[in-house]
Amino acid sequence: MAVILVVDDEVGIRELLSEILSDEGYSVLLAENAGAARIAINNRPDLVLLDIWMPDNDGVSLLKEWSSTGKLTMPVIMMSGHATLDTAIEATKFGAVDFLEKPIALSRLISSVKAALEKNSVEPKIGTNRAPQPRQPLQPRPQPGYGTYQQPRPEPQPQPVQPRIIEHKHDSLTSMMAAINFNDPLREARDQFERIYFMNLLRKESNSMTKVASAAGLERTHLYRKLKQLGLDIGRAGRSKERNDEFSEG
Secondary structure (H helix, E strand, O other), X not given: OOEEEEEOOOHHHHHHHHXXXXXXXXXXXXXXXXXXXXXXXXXXXXXXXXXXXXXXXXXXXXXXXXXHOOOOOOOEXXXXXOOOHHHHHHHHHOOEEEEEEOOOOHHHHHHHHHHHHHHHHHOOOOOXXXXXXXXXXXXXXXXXXXXXXXXXXXXXXXXXXXXXXXXXXXXXXXXXXXXXXXXXXXXXXXXXXXXXXXXXXXXXXXXXXXXXXXHHOXXXXXXXHHHHHOOOOOHHHHHHHHHHHHHHHO
């Protein structure tokens, strides 16, 4: 479990950061000023959240002190609500890894803390040397030579050609009928059936509204409204044929 030292002179911020970091699974140490921070740093925390503006000593001066005395063996994230860009750059020069501006967003705080801890776990700390890892011996590859038998590669077998299925017009009507969901409410299922019913009649009677109306047992005015309600449009060609049929009958 990573240990995080929070250094801030405002008690509300200390308590809030402690609650958030504890909920994230970290162990938290608290210091209300630079003097308390000098004592808490001896516990060698894994990360320090350090406020810049404090009454007894500012955070940048404390960061310089730790850097010069060899106590800066952990990442430090600076915090401030009034710091300038020059202050943030100066803190970075003396070892700060990030800068959080108050009020601190929760997501920004958590991501910054995780990134600093992960980076510190990968990079070696100051004054420590990692033991060199022994190299694994290279395994020689087996080379084919005299007296060795190589399994011949099987020749690719021709894939059978799948017959192409040609769909006929009546197949589309069958598939449309199968698409009716009988779990739908009665009104919706009925609209689906009526749409297929009139599509079949229009195709059968070549879009002749007179013949479709006669076959369906409807008045043509009612038939027009019904087709429009079902979203079926016979188009300009169908209307022209309808006028020709009426002219022929007349």
